Amino acid sequence: MTSRWTADTLMQARREGDRDGDAIIERILSPRSGDNNQNVRGYNHLLDLATVMVTSPELALVHDSLLRRDLDESGEVGRHFEPMPAPDWVDENKLKLASAVWETDSILAIAVLYASSLPACYLMKKGVPALYETDKLAEQTYIFQRIYETGMMLENVMKAGGLKVVRDNSHPQELLAEVLRTHDPDGQWVSHYHGLRRAAGDTDKGPDPEAVCRDFEAATSAATRYIWGDGYIAARKVRFLHSAMRLMLQRPGLSGAPRAAAGGKAQSFMENAAQRTAAWDTATLGVPINQEDLAFVLLTFGYLIPKGMETWGRALPRAEKEAFLHLWRVVGHVMGIRDDLMTDNLDEAEGLYDQILERNGGGSDEGRILTTAVMDFLRSYIPTNFGIDKILPASLIIDQLGPSRAGQIIEKDTFRAARNPLARACYFPLRTTVKTYYWLRDHILRHLPIVGPVVTHITSSSANTLIESWRGSFRRKPFYIPMDATRWVQQRGATPEFQQGLQRWRQHLFNTMAAGLASFVVSGFSVAAALTFFLLGMGWRHDRNLALSLSVGAFALACYLLTVRVPKISDQRPTFDHEPPTA
Numbered sequence: 182m183t184s185r186w187t188a189d190t191l192m193q194a195r196r197e198g199d200r201d202g203d204a205i206i207e208r209i210l211s212p213r214s215g216d217n218n219q220n221v222r223g224y225n226h227l228l229d230l231a232t233v234m235v236t237s238p239e240l241a242l243v244h245d246s247l248l249r250r251d252l253d254e255s256g257e258v259g260r261h262f263e264p265m266p267a268p269d270w271v272d273e274n275k276l277k278l279a280s281a282v283w284e285t286d287s288i289l290a291i292a293v294l295y296a297s298s299l300p301a302c303y304l305m306k307k308g309v310p311a312l313y314e315t316d317k318l319a320e321q322t323y324i325f326q327r328i329y330e331t332g333m334m335l336e337n338v339m340k341a342g343g344l345k346v347v348r349d350n351s352h353p354q355e356l357l358a359e360v361l362r363t364h365d366p367d368g369q370w371v372s373h374y375h376g377l378r379r380a381a382g383d384t385d386k387g388p389d390p391e392a393v394c395r396d397f398e399a400a401t402s403a404a405t406r407y408i409w410g411d412g413y414i415a416a417r418k419v420r421f422l423h424s425a426m427r428l429m430l431q432r433p434g435l436s437g438a439p440r441a442a443a444g445g446k447a448q449s450f451m452e453n454a455a456q457r458t459a460a461w462d463t464a465t466l467g468v469p470i471n472q473e474d475l476a477f478v479l480l481t482f483g484y485l486i487p488k489g490m491e492t493w494g495r496a497l498p499r500a501e502k503e504a505f506l507h508l509w510r511v512v513g514h515v516m517g518i519r520d521d522l523m524t525d526n527l528d529e530a531e532g533l534y535d536q537i538l539e540r541n542g543g544g545s546d547e548g549r550i551l552t553t554a555v556m557d558f559l560r561s562y563i564p565t566n567f568g569i570d571k572i573l574p575a576s577l578i579i580d581q582l583g584p585s586r587a588g589q590i591i592e593k594d595t596f597r598a599a600r601n602p603l604a605r606a607c608y609f610p611l612r613t614t615v616k617t618y619y620w621l622r623d624h625i626l627r628h629l630p631i632v633g634p635v636v637t638h639i640t641s642s643s644a645n646t647l648i649e650s651w652r653g654s655f656r657r658k659p660f661y662i663p664m665d666a667t668r669w670v671q672q673r674g675a676t677p678e679f680q681q682g683l684q685r686w687r688q689h690l691f692n693t694m695a696a697g698l699a700s701f702v703v704s705g706f707s708v709a710a711a712l713t714f715f716l717l718g719m720g721w722r723h724d725r726n727l728a729l730s731l732s733v734g735a736f737a738l739a740c741y742l743l744t745v746r747v748p749k750i751s752d753q754r755p756t757f758d759h760e761p762p763t764a
Contacts, residue, residue, distance in 0.1 A: 184532045186522070191540060194476065195307075195467035198427050199420065199517035205261065206424035230262070262417055264347060264407035268520075271408065271511055273346045275525075279508035282501050283339035285637050286490060287644035288698065293489030294335060295328070296574075297581035298481040299555055303548035303590050304582075307466045307541045308474035328558060329651035334419065335482070336648055338412035338512055348404040360397045364388035408515060416515040423470045423516075430461045430469040476513070476522040477537045483509030484530040489581050494616030496623055503527050544589035552578070552590040561684065562691045569607075575599035576608045614702065621705045625712070632736070636701060639743045643694055646751050650687050675757065682755045690750045697742030700735045707732030 230251050252263075283290060303309055337343050358377055361370045365388040369381035379387065461469050487502040497505075507525035514520060524530050556574035563570040576599045579587040588596050598604060627633040707728045714725035 184536050185529065186533055186536060188540075190521075191473050191537065194472035194519065194522055195474075196463075197472045197519075198468045198470065199424055199472075201261075202420050202424040202517050203427060206421060206428055209425075261421075262414065264409045265413070265515060267346050267406040267408045268514065271346060271406070272507060275504040275507040276344055276346070276511065277341070278501060278504035280339060280341045280343065282487075282497065282505060284341060284641050286495055286640075287336075287339070288640050288647070289490050289493065289495055290339070290486050291332060291335070291644060291647065292577075293486050293493070293581065294331070294482075295555060295559060296577040297485045297489040299331070300552050300578050300582060300587070300590055301481045301485055301538075302478055303551045304538060304542045304544075304586060305474060305477060306543040306545040306548060308470075308477070309545055309547045309551065328555075329648065329653060332648035332651060334415050336645060337410075337415040338508070340411070343410050343412035344408065344508060344511055345410045346406050347409045348406055357393075357397055360393055361388060364393055364396070408511065412512065413515055416512050420516040423475075427469050431463070433460055472519055472522055473537060473541070475516065475518045477534070477541075479509055479513045479516075479518060479523065480530055480534045480537075482512075483525075484527075484534055485581075492581060493612070494619035496619070499527060506530055538586075542586070542589075548590045549592055553592060553595075556591075556595070562688060571595070572599045572601075572604045573608070576604065580608075580612065618702045618705050621709050625709060626705055629708075635740070639740065640698070640701075643697070643743050643747060646690070646747055647694065650690050650751070650754075679755060679757070686750070686753065686755055690747065693742055693746050693750055697739045697747065700739035700742065704732045704735035704739060707735060 230248060252260075358370050361368065361377065365379070367381060368379040368387065370377050370379055467473065483506040487497050487505045491497055503525055506527065510523045510525045513523045522533075524533065556578070559574040559577070560570040563573055575587070575591050575595050578591060579596075579599055581587075584600065591599070599608075622636075626636070711725050711728035711732060714722075714728060
């Protein structure tokens with residue numbers, strides 16, 4: 182297939198950052214702006230205000246509210262966290278469809294994120310150094326917090342209403358009243374309970390309902406549309422974090438940036454960047470976190486996650502896959518990625534992904550280090566029996582990316598162990614079981630009353646709990662410009678003993694959750710067995726009843742584990758003796 186993106190287009194994208202975001206961050210961090218640390222603290226405070234805007238948007242409209250005053254005082258920067266006008270191509274129905282896929286299969290999507298999306302990013306040997314310069318991702322101490330932030334970003338964007346379209350006529354009843362008064366000036370339409378009532382005029386006469394509906398729909402469509410939601414705010418925060426990192430990497434030793442104490446180790450990205458003496462190698466690597474890299478990372482979410490879900494058995498219609506792409510195209514627009522570098526056409530997405538990977542992909546020491554860090558994270562939850570923890574994470578990545586690509590970012594010894602015939606023979610039944618379960622769920626279980634919605638609700642809640650469990654024990658808040666109070670410093674009371682307790686708690690939570698999900702799988706297979714015995718005839722009645730009993734028991738056990746035990750264990754998260762976690 183011929184790509185609509187030329188090599189010159191992608192080459193130019195490699196030399197571009199984010200003009201709007203970079204200009205604002207430049208003014209925030211520039212020494213001409215005064216006290217650099219104070220500027221960044223003010224920016225980070227603005228991120229808190231942006232969060233309040235999502236939870237209590239009405240406060241932004243109250244003239245004398247503290248939120249409104251703070252936003253007004255922040256000037257240009259504050260306006261970047263207000264709702265963004267939605268381009269004409271934004272399709273609200275596709276956003277809802279993509280969120281529905283997430284709500285149904287969030288656990289599977291998270292698994293694909295760590296086995297496919299993140300490792301694919303590490304294949305970008307020209308872009309990986311920008312990630313590696315953050316200095317912390319490769320260290321086990323910090324991996325949970327990094328993955329927590331990634332998972333939280335995914336949840337904020339994908340959940341129902343995470344990205345939505347709002348209109349400037351936020352009171353449809355008032356708009357309808359205005360239309361009615363236009364068509365029926367003598368009717369004196371007034372609010373009545375939750376509707377409208379005609380208070381005057383001839384009761385035998387009234388407006389033409391079809392005309393009213395037509396004009397109301399026209400007035401609604403004509404209203405200015407805006408992008409909004411938790412996912413919008415999260416994407417804007419990440420956008421400006423990227424701009425801050427880009428500026429610091431391009432301008433080493435920036436005056437006003439914090440520096441580590443003499444002989445001490447940098448505790449933040451800003452301190453690390455400030456100590457650099459060599460400028461970023463733009464000629465070889467392109468601008469750090471450039472438009473081409475951002476377009477590729479966007480595809481690792483919008484294109485690879487649905488593709489990876491299909492690899493493990495979750496068949497998605499083309500409409501759902503393109504809705505997923507569409508949602509992430511909106512995310513890319515919010516994050517300042519050029520519109521001409523994005524698509525919600527499945528074939529074009531595949532072509533662009535392959536084209537960028539062909540241009541910039543390959544193995545690198547940084548990519549292998551980062552991939553090892555993610556595999557170590559996965560190993561921390563996997564039983565050590567028979568060396569499963571040594572081969573399963575690599576097997577998952579190989580299954581998703583393919584042996585050729587995965588072999589470029591997985592250490593040779595680990596790769597060989599995962600490709601050993603015995604290891605592959607052990608992995609095959611696991612993969613087959615998961616694929617068979619999703620076939621049963623899509624073709625049988627979803628047609629059973631109550632079962633489908635219950636499973637969807639329970640697994641979605643479990644996914645949120647799982648993401649929250651990765652929260653680290655740092656003072657740092659997600660998406661902040663990492664300076665001063667947001668540096669990677671453990672909270673007071675985060676002793677080695679505390680960290681061990683936190684890890685044991687995570688394993689307990691994960692094992693309970695895994696047992697619950699496994700019970701759902703057993704229930705699905707038992708239902709299939711019962712149906713098979715039913716079709717075989719009366720002679721199989723005993724086996725059918727046994728299968729049905731097993732199905733009901735497994736389903737009840739799954740519900741108990743995931744709705745009672747998991748929340749209870751979640752509430753038992755270790756706490757500090759002196760202060761609660763705030764990261």
